[in-house]
Amino acid sequence: METVRAVGDxxxxxVNNSYISPHYECYISDSVPSGRFHNVVSSQNYGGWRxxxxxxxxxxxxxxxxxxxxxxxxxxxxxxxxxxxxxGQNEIKxxxxxxxxxxxxFYFDILPSSLDDFLSWSALTxxxxxxxxxxxxxxxxxxxxxxxxxxxxxxxxxLATAAASGSSQAELSIYTGQPNQKCH
Numbered sequence: 001m002e003t004v005r006a007v008g009d010x011x012x013x014x015v016n017n018s019y020i021s022p023h024y025e026c027y028i029s030d031s032v033p034s035g036r037f038h039n040v041v042s043s044q045n046y047g048g049w050r051x052x053x054x055x056x057x058x059x060x061x062x063x064x065x066x067x068x069x070x071x072x073x074x075x076x077x078x079x080x081x082x083x084x085x086x087x088g089q090n091e092i093k094x095x096x097x098x099x100x101x102x103x104x105x106f107y108f109d110i111l112p113s114s115l116d117d118f119l120s121w122s123a124l125t126x127x128x129x130x131x132x133x134x135x136x137x138x139x140x141x142x143x144x145x146x147x148x149x150x151x152x153x154x155x156x157x158x159l160a161t162a163a164a165s166g167s168s169q170a171e172l173s174i175y176t177g178q179p180n181q182k183c184h
Contacts, residue, residue: 014081034060
């Protein structure tokens with residue numbers, strides 16, 4: 001909410017002509033349709049002071065993408081009128097300026113608008129292309145290195161229980177990445 005008050009030698013006319021006008025600005029890729037809006041929601045004049053409530057923001061219509069950067073900052077333009085008296089001469093003067101806040105950058109993941117588009121979205125990749133709960137990087141590494149897997153065949157016992165009971169069902173085998181050796 002903007003509040004403008006007459007102080008010192010200022011009067012009602014100075015209050016009516018003074019303003020503080022905030023709005024947001026943003027930096028975003030030129031390929032993303034965007035804009036800003038600013039509306040006065042309410043305004044009350046109390047003679048020697050007045051208040052104005054502003055609604056301000058930005059809008060954008062991005063396409064599906066990962067890590068869309070959006071940099072926003074608040075700009076406030078203002079003008080203040082005042083009476084200046086020098087050696088009996090009264091003169092109305094004004095000071096006008098614009099100030100900006102620090103810039104803040106946010107990153108957004110914009111999802112596709114439908115499930116079909118999401119399922120065919122090329123921005124996401126699976127790290128388990130065959131769906132066996134074993135990452136592709138592990139399978140690729142295991143195919144060039146000997147990896148071992150301990151199985152407790154057909155006993156229904158955990159390896160710790162099998163070892164404690166002296167079960168001979170535990171077996172050590174080289175992991176070769178075959179379907180019968182993958183976690184299920």
